[in-house]
Amino acid sequence: MKAIHLxxxxxxxxxLVDALPGPLRQAFRIRVETHAFGLDPEQFFDAGRxxxxxxxxxxHLKSHYAALQQEPGICTLAIVPFDLFIPxxxxxxxxxxxxxxxxxxxxxxxxPERYGLPPDNPLLLARFVxxxxxxxxxxxxxxxxxxxxxxxxxxxxxxxxxxxEGSFCRACAAxxxxxx
Numbered sequence: 263m264k265a266i267h268l269x270x271x272x273x274x275x276x277x278l279v280d281a282l283p284g285p286l287r288q289a290f291r292i293r294v295e296t297h298a299f300g301l302d303p304e305q306f307f308d309a310g311r312x313x314x315x316x317x318x319x320x321x322h323l324k325s326h327y328a329a330l331q332q333e334p335g336i337c338t339l340a341i342v343p344f345d346l347f348i349p350x351x352x353x354x355x356x357x358x359x360x361x362x363x364x365x366x367x368x369x370x371x372x373x374p375e376r377y378g379l380p381p382d383n384p385l386l387l388a389r390f391v392x393x394x395x396x397x398x399x400x401x402x403x404x405x406x407x408x409x410x411x412x413x414x415x416x417x418x419x420x421x422x423x424x425x426x427e428g429s430f431c432r433a434c435a436a437x438x439x440x441x442x
Contacts, residue, residue, distance in 0.1 A: 263363075264335035265293040266398065269327065272303050272343050277383070278369060278390055279341060285391045285428065290398065290438075299327050303344060316346040316357040316366050323364045337401050339394065340366040355393045355417060358400035365397040371420060389423045396426075399434070403441050407434050 266286055270279050283294040306314045306322070323338050346354050346368045355372065358365035372389040374382045395413050407414035412431035417423045430438060 263290070263292055263337050263402065264333065265295060266290065266337045266339055267327075268294065268296045269299045269323070269338060269340045270296065271299070271301055271340050278387065281387050281391060282341075282394060285395065286398065289395050289429070290402065301326075303342065307344075308347070311347055312345070313347040313353065314342070314344040314368075315348070316354055316368075317348055319346075319366055320357055320359060320364050323366070324359065324362070327364075336363065337398065338364045339398060340364075341394075342366060342368045343370055344368055345370045355420075355423070356397040358397040360400045360405070361403040362401060365401050367394050367397050372423070377420070385424075388428065389420065392423055392426055392428050393417070395428060399430070399438070402438055404430075404434055404437060407431060409433070 268279060268282060279296055286294045303314060306319045308315055319340065323340055327338055346357065346366065348354055348357060353371060356365065356367035369386065369390050372393065373386050374380065392413055399414050404414050406416040409415060409431040410425060411427045412434055413426055413429055414434045415426055
């Protein structure tokens with residue numbers, strides 16, 4: 263990959279988007295840019311579930327944004343405030359095309375106030391960065407890791423995210439180096 267394009271959709275706060283370039287450059291050693299993309303997210307809303315279908319959003323990005331890129335090697339990351347799902351799970355924090363070029367991360371379920379706790383912006387940012395690095399790790403062909411502290415460890419609950427570090431374990435870092 264040559265670059266990561268961040269696509270804020272649906273109004274994420276600038277503090278969330280602005281927090282990403284440094285950690286992403288450190289984790290993946292590539293250029294990070296923020297881009298605008300006009301997209302009506304309601305086309306991915308499932309009224310029966312009251313959530314947004316992340317897989318449909320990924321496929322739309324792949325065919326309507328990533329396909330327009332003139333420069334090969336661009337990874338597209340959508341950042342959304344919506345509650346995401348895939349049909350076999352109640353919710354997801356994000357989804358990525360493993361070995362592909364698109365990913366999406368939602369911060370909807372990452373905010374402490376969602377769980378009855380007071381707002382904590384540093385905690386929200388830490389969770390958000392971990393999930394973004396995790397999903398982009400999938401784009402770089404990494405799979406879930408059994409090391410609990412590794413950013414590639416699977417997270418079913420927000421508490422799982424809190425237990426992870428924001429970096430790759432040695433094995434995942436070595437695998438990433440081979441694929442970069």
